Amino acid sequence: MKNKHLPTGLYYQFPFIDRKERAQLLDWLATLVPLWEMRFSENNPPPEGDKQRPLLRPVYWLGNWQFACLDYYHPPKGILHRCVRAETYPLQLQKIVDRIEFIARKQFPKSFIPEKWKLNTCLINFYGSKLEEDKWVDRARVGEHKDFEPGPVGSLSLGDRAFFQFVNGKGQSAEENIVFSQWLEDSSLQIFAGDKWKNKTFHRVQRVEDKRKEKIGPQIADFNTRRINFTFRYVPEEHIYPFKDLPQGKQEDILPYVQTLSLHSSHFKKVLTF
Numbered sequence: 074m075k076n077k078h079l080p081t082g083l084y085y086q087f088p089f090i091d092r093k094e095r096a097q098l099l100d101w102l103a104t105l106v107p108l109w110e111m112r113f114s115e116n117n118p119p120p121e122g123d124k125q126r127p128l129l130r131p132v133y134w135l136g137n138w139q140f141a142c143l144d145y146y147h148p149p150k151g152i153l154h155r156c157v158r159a160e161t162y163p164l165q166l167q168k169i170v171d172r173i174e175f176i177a178r179k180q181f182p183k184s185f186i187p188e189k190w191k192l193n194t195c196l197i198n199f200y201g202s203k204l205e206e207d208k209w210v211d212r213a214r215v216g217e218h219k220d221f222e223p224g225p226v227g228s229l230s231l232g233d234r235a236f237f238q239f240v241n242g243k244g245q246s247a248e249e250n251i252v253f254s255q256w257l258e259d260s261s262l263q264i265f266a267g268d269k270w271k272n273k274t275f276h277r278v279q280r281v282e283d284k285r286k287e288k289i290g291p292q293i294a295d296f297n298t299r300r301i302n303f304t305f306r307y308v309p310e311e312h313i314y315p316f317k318d319l320p321q322g323k324q325e326d327i328l329p330y331v332q333t334l335s336l337h338s339s340h341f342k343k344v345l346t347f
């Protein structure tokens with residue numbers, strides 16, 4: 074199913090990847106060791122009224138890692154020392170990304186695509202349930218937010234389907250707040266672009282079904298993954314920093330994460346030897 078009746082700036086294709094590509098991606102995903110990051114750190118403590126907390130889910134980043142405690146990429150002001158050079162895409166993923174870029178350039182007006190735009194950044198979100206004091210607690214959702222990286226964002230979904238919405242405001246649940254809803258199926262591609270979907274509205278994942286009962290992703294302690302989503306974004310190269318170029322306090326804050334990553338990633342192993 075393709076895009077027939079979607080508003081300008083939205084694209085949806087199901088299925089987008091075939092069974093072989095899906096199987097290859099799942100084999101590779103099983104080798105990852107995602108991080109369960111804390112929102113804040115020693116040098117970036119919670120602001121008044123907020124508190125230290127783990128993220129809702131484990132994540133993995135490719136291209137550059139936007140550590141939560143470095144406050145994510147948020148142009149125009151929040152660009153310095155937020156994106157840390159990370160692993161490149163494995164070949165099978167790069168081929169998929171090339172196809173997504175091709176579709177975006179073909180589907181959207183030129184004005185939606187920034188100069189030098191390429192999907193050089195990927196956030197992999199692991200959605201599922203967490204074991205907390207002997208109870209499985211559903212953590213498979215994302216609250217209203219914007220992806221601040223410029224240009225189209227591509228989103229590839231694996232596993233149970235997710236109910237995804239664009240909404241006008243943060244934290245309002247009224248029906249009239251909802252601008253557009255879309256079920257994101259296993260192996261589907263969604264792309265969103267342009268002022269309306271990137272800047273004017275927020276997006277969220279309201280819920281993820283629990284129907285497929287398929288084991289996907291790596292083993293994660295006390296966590297049961299039922300959906301994995303890749304969002305591909307663009308960060309200008311000049312805003313991506315090697316670990317060694319971060320100020321000392323920021324290096325200290327993310328060092329435990331980099332050490333953990335280095336146990337399984339040759340990229341992060343090298344980072345620590347310089």
Ligand SMILES: O=C(O)CCC(=O)C(=O)O
Pocket residue numbers: 196198215220228235237257276277278302304
């Ligand atoms: O999981 C999804 O479909 C959306 C994820 C998302 O909103 C994000 O990574 O910013």
